[in-house]
Amino acid sequence: MQTPEKFVDGNTPLHPIVPRLTLLAAACWCATSPALAQDGYAVANKPSQTITQTTNSYTAALPPATPTASAPTIQPPPPAISMEQLISRLKKTAAIGFFTKLALRSDALDLQQDIHQAVAQGAMPDQQQTLRQRFDGLVMKILALLDKDPPLASDIFHARESIWLSLIQTKETENGAATA
Amino acid sequence: MKKSMMIAGMIALFSPTIALAVTAEEDVATTIKLRGYDCPGRSVTTMEKQQHADGSTQIDATCSNGVRYRITVDANGHLMVRLR
Numbered sequence: 001m002q003t004p005e006k007f008v009d010g011n012t013p014l015h016p017i018v019p020r021l022t023l024l025a026a027a028c029w030c031a032t033s034p035a036l037a038q039d040g041y042a043v044a045n046k047p048s049q050t051i052t053q054t055t056n057s058y059t060a061a062l063p064p065a066t067p068t069a070s071a072p073t074i075q076p077p078p079p080a081i082s083m084e085q086l087i088s089r090l091k092k093t094a095a096i097g098f099f100t101k102l103a104l105r106s107d108a109l110d111l112q113q114d115i116h117q118a119v120a121q122g123a124m125p126d127q128q129q130t131l132r133q134r135f136d137g138l139v140m141k142i143l144a145l146l147d148k149d150p151p152l153a154s155d156i157f158h159a160r161e162s163i164w165l166s167l168i169q170t171k172e173t174e175n176g177a178a179t180a
Numbered sequence: 181m182k183k184s185m186m187i188a189g190m191i192a193l194f195s196p197t198i199a200l201a202v203t204a205e206e207d208v209a210t211t212i213k214l215r216g217y218d219c220p221g222r223s224v225t226t227m228e229k230q231q232h233a234d235g236s237t238q239i240d241a242t243c244s245n246g247v248r249y250r251i252t253v254d255a256n257g258h259l260m261v262r263l264r
Contacts, residue, residue: 097207099239099251102259103214109258141214 081159083166089155095148104145107138115167124168135164208241212249215261219243240264 091101111134118127139160146153156163202210205223212219224241231237235255242248248264 094201097202097204097210099207099211099253099259100202100214102253102257103211103261105257106259107214145210 081155081162083159083163086152086156086159086163089152090142093146093149093152095152096145100145104138104142107141111135111138112167119168132164135167136160139163208239208251209243211251211259212241212243212261217249217261217263218245218247219249220245 090096096104111131114127114134115124115131118124118131124131139156143153143157146156203223205225205227208227209219209221209223212224221244224243227239227241229237229239237253239251239253240248241251250262250264252260252262254260
């Protein structure tokens, strides 16, 4: 029987199959490791189903995600306010006088007409910023006049984006219907 | 004592309405200011209203600085302010 050779320090050398087994074990570990599998190391010859199952088993082993106390709370969107209701409240409020309301109505109608004209001429991308500034100015005027009716001022302030969108979308829809 | 408390209660009850109400003079002064004209103070000193047969309304108002304005509201409700 052949006895293995000994090194100078007295240790016996490893069997030639040992390095190959080590490499195989390393390859198997890489294939089952989700971090490495995602990067694509050592999984070229593995079927994708095996990787998915392995990843799923890792995901299942993780504890479920729970919101922590330090996480920022997401505020719910403000409730939708009816445009008709807002107009009706604006007409009825005693914080603004009759002629002031007429002046605001004239401004609003002029702005609406200009938006309609810009959409009809296809100049909305160029004029949108100017028109939006006019709209913001008009809203600011209304809010300043409603200092004696804070609930209505607050509702108009929160609904200003939807009012602007409705102004544009209505005109775009009308324009689209007219051209079609 | 009871009577004074009742009066105080009535004042408290109706005070928001009183605070909200805008007088015609204040209304006209605010309208002039909204159109970018100078009209110092909260209200105009004098105002004269005329109703025309075509449905339009005309108001001549004088601000506290003595400047006179004419407010015209046509039949469609379109409002214009002009310096007189």
